[in-house]
Amino acid sequence: MLKATETENMGHVRRTPLFPLVAKGLKYASGERALIDGLSLEIGETTRTVILGPNGAGKSLLLRLLHGLLEPDAGSITWGGEAMSGEVQARQALVFQRPTLLRRSALANLTFVLSHLPAAERTTRAHELLAAAHLEHIAATPARLLSGGEQQRLSLARALAREPDVLFLDEPSASIDPAATALIEKMIANAADDGTKIVLVTHDLGQARRLADEVVFLHQGRVTEVTPAPEFFSRPRTDPARSFVAGRLVL
Amino acid sequence: MTDFSSIFGLALGLVASGDGELYAIIALSLRVTLTAVAIGCLVGLPLGAFLAVVRFPGHGAVTALLNAFMGLPPVVVGLVVYLLLSRAGPLGVLGLLYTPTAMIIAQAVLVTPLIAALARQSLSDLHGEYDELFQSLGLSTRRKMAALIWDGRYSLSTAALAGFGRAIAEVGAVIIVGGNIEHVTRVMTTAIALETSKGDLALALALGIILMTLSLAVNAAVLSLNRTARRLAYA
Amino acid sequence: MSRKLLAGIAAALVLASAGAPARAENPFIVVQSTTSTENSGLFKHLLPMFTAKTGIDVRVVAVGTGQAIKNAENGDGDVLFVHAKKSEKEFVAKGGGVKRFDVMYNDFVIIGPKADPAKIDGGKDATAALKKIAEAKAPFASRGDDSGTHKAELKLWEGAGVDVKAAGGDWYRSTGSGMGATLNTAAGMGAYVLSDRASWSAFKNKADMKIAVEGDKKLFNQYGVILVNPEKHKHVKVKEGQMFIDWLLSVEGQTAIRSFRIEGEQQFFPNAEQTAMKKAG
Ligand SMILES: Nc1ncnc2c1ncn2[C@@H]1O[C@H](COP(=O)(O)OP(=O)(O)OP(=O)(O)O)[C@@H](O)[C@H]1O
Ligand SMILES: [Mg+2]
Numbered sequence: 021m022l023k024a025t026e027t028e029n030m031g032h033v034r035r036t037p038l039f040p041l042v043a044k045g046l047k048y049a050s051g052e053r054a055l056i057d058g059l060s061l062e063i064g065e066t067t068r069t070v071i072l073g074p075n076g077a078g079k080s081l082l083l084r085l086l087h088g089l090l091e092p093d094a095g096s097i098t099w100g101g102e103a104m105s106g107e108v109q110a111r112q113a114l115v116f117q118r119p120t121l122l123r124r125s126a127l128a129n130l131t132f133v134l135s136h137l138p139a140a141e142r143t144t145r146a147h148e149l150l151a152a153a154h155l156e157h158i159a160a161t162p163a164r165l166l167s168g169g170e171q172q173r174l175s176l177a178r179a180l181a182r183e184p185d186v187l188f189l190d191e192p193s194a195s196i197d198p199a200a201t202a203l204i205e206k207m208i209a210n211a212a213d214d215g216t217k218i219v220l221v222t223h224d225l226g227q228a229r230r231l232a233d234e235v236v237f238l239h240q241g242r243v244t245e246v247t248p249a250p251e252f253f254s255r256p257r258t259d260p261a262r263s264f265v266a267g268r269l270v271l
Numbered sequence: 272m273t274d275f276s277s278i279f280g281l282a283l284g285l286v287a288s289g290d291g292e293l294y295a296i297i298a299l300s301l302r303v304t305l306t307a308v309a310i311g312c313l314v315g316l317p318l319g320a321f322l323a324v325v326r327f328p329g330h331g332a333v334t335a336l337l338n339a340f341m342g343l344p345p346v347v348v349g350l351v352v353y354l355l356l357s358r359a360g361p362l363g364v365l366g367l368l369y370t371p372t373a374m375i376i377a378q379a380v381l382v383t384p385l386i387a388a389l390a391r392q393s394l395s396d397l398h399g400e401y402d403e404l405f406q407s408l409g410l411s412t413r414r415k416m417a418a419l420i421w422d423g424r425y426s427l428s429t430a431a432l433a434g435f436g437r438a439i440a441e442v443g444a445v446i447i448v449g450g451n452i453e454h455v456t457r458v459m460t461t462a463i464a465l466e467t468s469k470g471d472l473a474l475a476l477a478l479g480i481i482l483m484t485l486s487l488a489v490n491a492a493v494l495s496l497n498r499t500a501r502r503l504a505y506a
Numbered sequence: 507m508s509r510k511l512l513a514g515i516a517a518a519l520v521l522a523s524a525g526a527p528a529r530a531e532n533p534f535i536v537v538q539s540t541t542s543t544e545n546s547g548l549f550k551h552l553l554p555m556f557t558a559k560t561g562i563d564v565r566v567v568a569v570g571t572g573q574a575i576k577n578a579e580n581g582d583g584d585v586l587f588v589h590a591k592k593s594e595k596e597f598v599a600k601g602g603g604v605k606r607f608d609v610m611y612n613d614f615v616i617i618g619p620k621a622d623p624a625k626i627d628g629g630k631d632a633t634a635a636l637k638k639i640a641e642a643k644a645p646f647a648s649r650g651d652d653s654g655t656h657k658a659e660l661k662l663w664e665g666a667g668v669d670v671k672a673a674g675g676d677w678y679r680s681t682g683s684g685m686g687a688t689l690n691t692a693a694g695m696g697a698y699v700l701s702d703r704a705s706w707s708a709f710k711n712k713a714d715m716k717i718a719v720e721g722d723k724k725l726f727n728q729y730g731v732i733l734v735n736p737e738k739h740k741h742v743k744v745k746e747g748q749m750f751i752d753w754l755l756s757v758e759g760q761t762a763i764r765s766f767r768i769e770g771e772q773q774f775f776p777n778a779e780q781t782a783m784k785k786a787g
Contacts (some may be wrong), residue, residue: 089406110409120404123397123422132418133408182408313514358581358739366741368582369536369567450536450567453550468686469545470693470711 037100038111038185039065039217041086046095048081048241055081056092057241068218070228070249073238074264079221080117082238083188086219087114113179117190117221119171121163126155126174129163133181145181153177154203168195176207187211189220193227205230225265229253237261282477282484292454297485300458303371303445304438307378311386311434316427318383319390320416323398334391340384345377345443352377352448369450374458377444382434389430394419428497432490439486459485534563535746538575538583540654541684542612543729544568546704546773551766556753562746570684572652578602578732581739584747586732587754589702590654594730603732609754610763610774612703614658614725617689618718619696626698632722636666643677645697646670649688650680658727659700665724689715702727707768729774731755755779 041063048056056078063069071079084090086097088104099108122129130146137145150156153173158166163174176192189208193201201224208231212218222228228235232249237258244258256262285293322334354360356368356376367373397419398405405415420427442460449456451465459482466475543549544566553564567577571588578586579602586603588594598606616635618626624642626635639646648670649656663670670678679697681688685705692699693713701709706717719725731751736742753759760776767773 084403087407089403106409109407112407114407116403120400122401122404122418135414310515357577358741360580363581369565450565452536452565452567455565465545467690468541468684470686470689470709472690472711474710 035111035185036102037065038108039063039100041097041099041186043086043097044095046082046085046097047093048078048085048090049093055241056085059095059238059242061236061243061246063217063219063236065217067233068212068231069220069234069236070232071219071221071236071238072223072225072228072261072264074260077238078241079238080190081241083114083190083219083221087112087188089114111184112186112188113182113184114188115172115175115179115190115192117194119175121166121171121174123164124162125160126150126163126166126170127159129174129178130181133178149177149181152180152207154200169197169200172196173200173204176204180207180211184216186217186219189218189222191221191223193222193224201227225253237264278473278476279480281473282480285477286481293481295454296457296459296462297481299371299456300439300460300482301485301489303374303458304378304435306375307438308382308386308431308434310375310379311382311438312427312431314379315383315386315430315434316390316420317416318387319392319430320394320419321412322387322391323394323419324412324415334388337384337388337391341388343381343384345381345441346447348381349377349444349447352380352444356448368448369452369456371449371456373448374445374456377448378438378441381441381444382438385437386430386434389433390420390423390427393426393430394423397423425497425501428493432493435489436486439482439489532557532561532563533743533746534565535584535743535750536565536567536582537585537587537750538578539566539568539587540571540574540589541568541686542589542655542702542705543587545686546702546708546768548704548763548766548774552754552759552762555762556750556759559753559758560746560749562749564750570649570651570653571655571657575602578734581734581741584734584743585750586734587729588654589727589729590657591728591730593654593657594732598732601735601738604735606730606732607751607755607779608777609729609731610760610776610778611726611728612774613720614655614700614727615703615706615717616698616719617692617701617706617715618698620714620716621696622718623696624698627718629719630721632662632719632724633666635719636662636668639698640666640668640670640673640677643673645677645679645695647688647692647695647697647699648678648680649685649700650682651684653684654727655685655700655702658725662700662724704768704773707771707773728777 043059043061046056046059047054059082071082073079081090085092088109097104102108122132124132127146127150130149131142134142134145147156147159150159153176155170155173155177158170163171166174172192172195179187192208193204196204205227208218208220218231220231229249234246234248235252236246237244237256237260239260244260245256247257252261253265256265322330322337352373353368355362356365356373357363358368367376401419410418440460442464445458446461446464449458449461451457451461459478463475463478463482466478545568549566557563567583569577571590571593574586574588575593575597577583578597586597587609594606597603616626616632618624624639624644626638629635648659674680681691685701686709688699689701689705689709690711691697693711693715696714698718731754733744733747733751734742736744755778760778763774763776764772
């Protein structure tokens with residue numbers, strides 16, 4: 021799958037680069053409780069970034085902030101030097117931790133985000149996407165009736181339908197069997213190979229190893245380290261990361 | 272007074288007699304109310320969806336007002352529409368007073384806030400589910416509203432039915448703006464009021480039974496249509 | 507978007523009107539009239555004859571006389587056909603109507619419970635009967651709706667020297683509704699009530715009630731007909747409205763009124779200008 025920017029030369033202005041993504045001094049609180057607590061982070065374009073951290077560390081919140089679904093109480097986020105805007109957001113897609121699917125058929129969930137295409141093309145494209153997610157056989161099934169794993173694959177397919185430059189994934193294979201996990205990882209890897217920036221949150225250390233170029237470790241609303249993947253798994257730099265990796269390995 | 276079984280008999284007899292006048296009155300009742308409900312949906316559903324999607328200063332006040340308007344007294348609506356449509360009123364030149372159109376207008380005024388308020392309620396819940404997705408997809412307000420209305424259509428049919436129930440059963444508004452003119456603006460409820468005032472309580476009650484049956488039939492039809500559509504969608 | 511919406515509403519209204527019965531082809535007039543004429547069935551008797559002759563449909567809005575006059579003042583009708591001579595004359599004097607004509611009369615009757623707590627049964631004097639009702643504090647149901655009947659009733663109380671306002675809520679109960687509703691109320695609480703004879707005759711829920719007092723001259727109830735003033739309201743259908751009035755006053759119309767019966771009993775007594783009556787004779 022090629023990016024629109026690379027294939028369409030028909031008078032298309034080449035889009036401004038989104039990277040580096042720089043977050044500075046991000047704060048997000050609920051009442052007295054600081055959930056994101058002065059977080060700073062820089063992410064480049066070329067790497068596949070995996071965010072790790074214990075439950076409640078603030079990973080999902082961070083994705084929401086980066087994607088512009090939440091406004092930080094303090095701090096700034098810039099994409100290639102530019103502030104977040106509708107255009108920037110339009111070039112991103114987020115696969116939520118809990119899949120939010122429209123009360124429509126699986127197919128209609130895809131055609132819904134393909135509204136920029138002519139009707140005939142829309143259906144063809146949606147079927148292609150379903151096939152890629154191995155969901156062709158349940159195209160007409162209401163999305164709400166799909167199994168948890170099927171819903172997550174559909175969610176991913178819908179995000180990919182938008183051909184985003186940045187793909188945020190919040191535990192995309194949390195409730196998925198090994199075969200389907202492999203499929204999802206393949207879909208993600210393919211997207212990355214096509215030039216899509218991947219920002220993935222996961223608890224699955226195996227998955228992190230397979231997909232990550234670099235690891236961002238989050239603890240209590242702060243980034244404790246940003247480390248290249250091989251190094252992170254062999255020699256985490258910070259204590260929380262060490263015990264996190266160790267704890268998982270012991271289990 | 273006549274006992275209930277004989278009133279049921281009377282109602283059945285009326286229906287079975289194929290009395291053209293009765294059927295004309297039933298047809299007019301349905302025409303007026305269904306048109307009013309259609310208009311109520313045309314305005315109320317987008318309005319409810321808009322309130323579910325968009326936050327603006329005064330949002331709470333508008334919602335509260337809408338909720339209060341659910342209980343608009345029909346007589347008051349009738350009076351206001353009368354004053355508007357009367358020859359002495361601002362819309363008098365249209366000559367709409369004492370026509371079915373006037374009755375449709377009055378009932379539409381009556382049911383629109385009801386439909387809008389109920390739509391807002393159920394679409395707000397749905398919007399709570401969809402909000403982040405909509406934001407992430409960067410949808411326009413219009414597309415959000417359309418998606419909510421489409422996906423919420425089964426629960427919205429309940430709002431439409433509530434509007435239907437309110438309109439088909441009300442007499443206060445239509446009798447003022449319609450005038451209960453025989454063959455022209457006489458509907459089931461005004462006919463019932465008329466028979467009551469003539470002291471023919473048995474006939475009035477028989478008409479009431481027919482009206483209730485009618486209302487029940489419409490409800491049953493919509494619900495079963497709903498269920499079939501849902502089953503097909505889930506098949 | 508709002509334009510689309512308006513178009514949708516307009517389409518709905520047009521669609522609804524398209525289903526209207528074809529009878530709307532006939533020219534028609536709107537007559538503001540009273541419940542007594544409509545509920546008694548007089549119009550059902552008269553109008554088909556008029557329509558057959560002239561091809562004009564008559565749409566009757568039957569409300570209390572007070573409201574009928576108000577509606578006519580607003581121009582919401584072509585002809586006013588009510589029974590409150592004083593108010594009608596005021597209406598014409600204020601320019602609301604062209605000219606008032608006597609059409610017919612019927613009479614009021616005092617209806618009471620068979621138990622007759624005020625002992626007025628069989629009386630011929632309405633004022634005396636009302637005095638007795640007041641003395642006995644027997645319940646009395648009043649229209650209280652500014653209708654012709656209500657106005658006539660108030661005049662009778664005045665003649666009897668009874669201040670009903672003071673008794674309001676006590677034995678004097680103002681229903682604020684039409685004749686039928688008031689008769690229903692009276693039947694429900696065993697009250698006396700003043701009614702026009704036609705409404706009473708056609709009334710089906712007589713329960714335990716009967717006529718207690720009738721035949722007093724003071725109980726006569728004159729009906730008049732007036733064309734709404736086209737100078738004030740341009741849309742008034744002068745030709746058709748006048749045709750209806752002329753017909754009511756003609757020999758044919760007066761004969762038709764006389765021929766209306768409820769259970770064999772004549773209800774309305776035509777008394778239009780004698781010139782017309784002579785031809786009838
Ligand atoms: N809208 C909110 N209001 C209040 N607290 C919130 C809100 N959203 C998240 N939190 C809290 O913020 C903390 C971080 O939440 P977040 O969902 O980002 O965790 P996470 O790192 O994704 O955890 P998990 O691994 O369980 O998904 C949690 O303690 C959570 O309870
Ligand atoms: Mg999370």
